Amino acid sequence: QKEVEQDPGPLSVPEGAIVSLNCTYSNSAFQYFMWYRQYSRKGPELLMYTYSSGNKEDGRFTAQVDKSSKYISLFIRDSQPSDSATYLCACQGGKLIFGQGTELSVKP
Amino acid sequence: GAGVSQSPRYKVAKRGQDVALRCDPISGHVSLFWYQQALGQGPEFLTYFQNEAQLDKSGLPSDRFFAERPEGSVSTLKIQRTQQEDSAVYLCASSSGQGKFFGPGTRLTVL
Numbered sequence: 001q002k003e004v005e006q007d008p009g010p011l012s013v014p015e016g017a018i019v020s021l022n023c024t025y026s027n028s029a030f031q032y033f034m035w036y037r038q039y040s041r042k043g044p045e046l047l048m049y050t051y052s053s054g055n056k057e058d059g060r061f062t063a064q065v066d067k068s069s070k071y072i073s074l075f076i077r078d079s080q081p082s083d084s085a086t087y088l089c090a091c092q093g094g095k096l097i098f099g100q101g102t103e104l105s106v107k108p
Numbered sequence: 109g110a111g112v113s114q115s116p117r118y119k120v121a122k123r124g125q126d127v128a129l130r131c132d133p134i135s136g137h138v139s140l141f142w143y144q145q146a147l148g149q150g151p152e153f154l155t156y157f158q159n160e161a162q163l164d165k166s167g168l169p170s171d172r173f174f175a176e177r178p179e180g181s182v183s184t185l186k187i188q189r190t191q192q193e194d195s196a197v198y199l200c201a202s203s204s205g206q207g208k209f210f211g212p213g214t215r216l217t218v219l
Binding site: 004006008034036041042043044045046049088090095096097098099100101 | 112141148149150151152153156164167199201207208209210211212213215
């Protein structure tokens, strides 16, 4: 079993929809939680960074961490075609451990 | 440049050939990381440098993989006697804190 599990999708939504992306993790030592966006043939780009449990909002993006259930989420409001990419969750205690990535497609 | 750069962007090697992949981190970033990303998977940690010191190489899959950062800036990942299972995108990231900034990667294909 991987330390960070993520549904690979693909996930297809219409423009304007609310998108919910989720990961679970198994290592209680993880303290930092990130979401990266990766466009095709590009490197991952840091979107959101959260320390411990709680919510963090940045524009249309909200990241949630629930350490009691070892569950992390990314919500995208008013999704746009430009949001079409692979979204990677990542958890860090020492090393940064990535999930498999969820491929998202937002249709105009 | 403002970001992390990697070269070459694409590399095709015959099985058994040696390859060298280069990473230019963001200027002033102390920490440098190498990751391997197989198709359809998330990046997996290979090795970590703080300045010129290689502090963690636990992710290197075999002794055919070697990384160096002799002057604490540019880093090279070398793979000797490449095998087909080495085909992947090799990502470099640099950091001055918790957030890591990734380069575009080198896509290695071993025939």
